[in-house]
Amino acid sequence: MADIAKVVGATLPDKPVAWNKRDLLTYAVGVGAKNDEFPFIYELDPNFAALPTYPVVLALKGADQDVNLFSERLKGRPVEGMPNLDPNRVVHATQSVEIIKPLPLVSGEGWTWKSRYTGVVENKSGLILTAENLLVDPKGEVYAKLYSSSFNLGAKATGEKFSKFIAGPPQGKPIPKDRAPDYVVTDQTTPEQALVFRLSGDYNPLHIDPRIGKAAGFGGVILHGLSTFGFAGRAVLKTVGGGDPASVRYFGVRFTAPVKPGDALETSIWEVGKGPNGSTEVAFETKNLTTGKVVLGSGLAYVVKKQGAKL
Numbered sequence: 001m002a003d004i005a006k007v008v009g010a011t012l013p014d015k016p017v018a019w020n021k022r023d024l025l026t027y028a029v030g031v032g033a034k035n036d037e038f039p040f041i042y043e044l045d046p047n048f049a050a051l052p053t054y055p056v057v058l059a060l061k062g063a064d065q066d067v068n069l070f071s072e073r074l075k076g077r078p079v080e081g082m083p084n085l086d087p088n089r090v091v092h093a094t095q096s097v098e099i100i101k102p103l104p105l106v107s108g109e110g111w112t113w114k115s116r117y118t119g120v121v122e123n124k125s126g127l128i129l130t131a132e133n134l135l136v137d138p139k140g141e142v143y144a145k146l147y148s149s150s151f152n153l154g155a156k157a158t159g160e161k162f163s164k165f166i167a168g169p170p171q172g173k174p175i176p177k178d179r180a181p182d183y184v185v186t187d188q189t190t191p192e193q194a195l196v197f198r199l200s201g202d203y204n205p206l207h208i209d210p211r212i213g214k215a216a217g218f219g220g221v222i223l224h225g226l227s228t229f230g231f232a233g234r235a236v237l238k239t240v241g242g243g244d245p246a247s248v249r250y251f252g253v254r255f256t257a258p259v260k261p262g263d264a265l266e267t268s269i270w271e272v273g274k275g276p277n278g279s280t281e282v283a284f285e286t287k288n289l290t291t292g293k294v295v296l297g298s299g300l301a302y303v304v305k306k307q308g309a310k311l
Contacts, residue, residue, distance in 0.1 A: 004120055004157035006081030007129070008164045012115040013076075017135065018063040018107045023200065024050045027057060030197035031230025032187055039245055043105075049245035050103040053233040055135050055144040056095060056226050058113055061201025070204045079117070081157075083127070088216075089153040092225045093128060094298075096169040096252025098145045102245070110138030119149070119165035120157075127155040132167055147252070169252050172300030173272045175283045181268035185235035186289070189223060191262040197227040222258040228265065229253055232286045232296050235267035240282055242306030249279055250302040253286075256294050263290040275302035 021043045028040040028051055039047040060073050074087050112135075119130030128151050135144040147169040194207040202224055205212045210220045233251050241247030259265070267286045275281035284299035 002083040002157040003081040004083070004122060004127075004162060005164055007079055007117050007120050008166055010079045010081070010117050012079075012131075015059075015113040015115075016063040016109075017058040017061065017111050017113045018109065019054075019058070019061070019103075020065075020106045021048075023061075024054060024105065026196070027051060027054050027200045027230070030193070030200050031227055031234060032189065032193070033234065037234070037243075039243070047245065048105065050105070051230065051233065052099050052237065052245065052248040053097055053230050053251060054103065055097055055099075055146060056148075056229065057200040057202065058135065059115075059133060059148075060203075062113075063109075063111075064201070067203055068201070070202070083155060083157045085127070085152045085155050089126075089155075091151050091153065092255050093149040093151040094130075094147070094169070094252065094254045095226065095229055096147045096250065096300075098250045099143075099248065100145060101141065101143045103143060108138075112136050118147070118167040120162070122157050122160070122162040124161075125151075125153065127152040127157060130165070130168055170250070170300065172252075172281060172298070173283055175268075175285060176270050176272065179270075181284075182271050183235075183239035183269040185239060185267045185269070187231055187235065187265050187267070189227075189231070189259065189261055189263055189265065193227060193261040194221060194223050195261075197224050197230075202226065218258060221261060223261050223263070225255045225258075228255075228259050228286065228295055231265055232267045232284065232299065235286075236269060236282060236284060236301050236303060239269055240271065240280060240301070240303040240305055244304075244306055247304050247306060248301060249275075249277070249304060250300070252298075252300050253296040254298040256297045257288065257291070259288050259295050260290070263288050265289065265295070267296075271305075277302075277304075279303055280305045
């Protein structure tokens with residue numbers, strides 16, 4: 001029987017990562033940036049910057065400038081205590097990114113992606129694994145800390161309930177039920193949204209080949225969860241952050257339902273108090289207006305608010 005407790009604290013081999021200005025532009029369009037969002041779509045804009053959510057794509061992109069084979073990207077060395085997991089029965093459960101230092105527009109060589117497992121939960125439905133990822137420059141400076149959790153449907157280790165954590169993302173306040181949101185942002189994905197987002201490094205065939213989407217029970221192609229994540233990030237940045245790329249210090253969500261390319265999204269945003277280091281704590285959720293379902297829940301952001309931020 002797998003000793004699942006040994007997984008917690010296990011490190012994975014460091015991975016080289018790299019990006020350039022074209023990668024930042026490609027990512028911005030992949031998460032729905034519009035033709036007036038010049039700091040993210042125009043490299044000659046005086047305020048040109050990476051969207052704060054950009055680091056989430058580096059885990060699969062690595063240091064490559066060409067396409068990669070998704071199935072190869074998922075392979076890693078064996079981790080002691082880890083039971084066999086079916087890569088076809090894994091769903092992205094949560095994702096967060098904390099921006100510690102603003103990203104340079106071009107990485108250059110020598111940046112690394114450092115990963116360790118910081119949590120594991122077993123329940124009757126399967127295993128939830130939480131990983132901490134650090135984006136580190138050649139001098140060892142940490143620029144971003146990310147947590148992501150994956151739900152491995154049907155996986156078993158002990159066969160009983162089990163939970164162990166040594167680190168994880170902050171937990172935010174629930175969405176206020178007694179008042180309307182402070183901001184509501186409606187946005188439209190395009191039928192080609194996944195075609196663009198995959199160019200940032202996630203070439204999972206699920207997001208382009210309808211046959212695979214149908215076999216997986218989605219009825220066809222679905223949009224990358226991290227594209228929807230980026231749409232919501234833009235909504236919070238534009239409203240609470242007043243469009244300032246440096247305003248968003250932390251952004252995290254739980255993925256709750258799929259989106260199909262072409263669906264309309266609505267992000268509802270509440271300011272709920274003070275966050276760390278002079279920021280405002282923000283609670284949010286994103287609804288798929290096409291299906292009526294909440295697709296991003298438990299949204300938490302820390303935003304350094306510009307005076308007079310308005311829609």
